[in-house]
Amino acid sequence: MEDQKKNRRCAASWRCHGPLTTNFWHNSMLLIECCFREIIPVDTMVKATVSDEIGELLKRTKTIAVVGLSDSPLRPSYGVSAYMQTAGYRIIPVNPSIKGALGEKAVASLADVGEKIDIVDVFRRSEFVPDVVDEAIRLKVPAIWLQEGVIHEEAAEKARKAGIFVVMDRCILKEHRRRFS
Numbered sequence: 001m002e003d004q005k006k007n008r009r010c011a012a013s014w015r016c017h018g019p020l021t022t023n024f025w026h027n028s029m030l031l032i033e034c035c036f037r038e039i040i041p042v043d044t045m046v047k048a049t050v051s052d053e054i055g056e057l058l059k060r061t062k063t064i065a066v067v068g069l070s071d072s073p074l075r076p077s078y079g080v081s082a083y084m085q086t087a088g089y090r091i092i093p094v095n096p097s098i099k100g101a102l103g104e105k106a107v108a109s110l111a112d113v114g115e116k117i118d119i120v121d122v123f124r125r126s127e128f129v130p131d132v133v134d135e136a137i138r139l140k141v142p143a144i145w146l147q148e149g150v151i152h153e154e155a156a157e158k159a160r161k162a163g164i165f166v167v168m169d170r171c172i173l174k175e176h177r178r179r180f181s
Contacts, residue, residue: 054167055179057143061118062090064172065110065141067132068123069093071101077123078102080147080173084121087176092117110135121145121172130155137162145172 064084069077069091078101085091085102092115093101096108107113110120110132120136122129122145129152136144136159143165146152156166167175 052179053165054170054175057119057165057167058172058176058179061143063092063115063117064089064119064121064145065092065094065113065117066121066123067094067110068128069095069098069101069106070123071095071098071106076147080123080171081121083173084176087180094120110139110141113139117141119143119145119172121147122150123147124150126150126152130158133159133164136164143167145170147171 064081066077066081069081071093072078073082081091081093082102091102091104092113093104093106094108094110094113095101095106098106100106110117117139118141120132120141120143122132124132126149129146129150133144133152133155141164144156144159144167146156146166146168148169148171151169156168159166
């Protein structure tokens with residue numbers, strides 16, 4: 001059993017697949033510390049199940065409009081979007097400050113996209129989320145994804161009331177890797 005524990009690899013962190021270093025309990029939840037010292041609840045590491053709404057969303061998605069996508073490879077929005085693009089998704093940069101990113105022409109707003117959007121992935125500060133949600137509602141986008149650290153409960157509730165599936169404070173790359181790597 002101990003040898004088995006040593007040989008497990010981190011599948012929860014997108015940054016590594018190194019050895020898992022520690023298991024421990026906190027507030028009745030089993031947590032794992034990976035080699036990057038990232039603490040991951042074990043229940044978030046499970047593969048997709050029949051009732052996994054995020055997994056189902058990622059399976060049926062073809063086009064992701066990334067609001068706030070940077071053209072700098074050093075920015076998280078660029079790395080996450082590059083990963084999703086290599087996983088087969090069409091990425092549309094939505095940022096009035098850039099000409100393009102990842103080989104795709106950028107548009108200034110969601111209204112300028114001109115094709116069906118399956119997910120609006122938001123890499124903007126939380127105070128900008130209500131405007132993005134309003135635009136997504138007008139365009140009848142089926143899903144809005146607010147990246148880690150992007151939290152706006154009121155805007156998320158407004159989107160849900162409009163029939164939009166909302167994922168908040170989660171990384172789309174990490175969620176994809178957990179399910180499909």
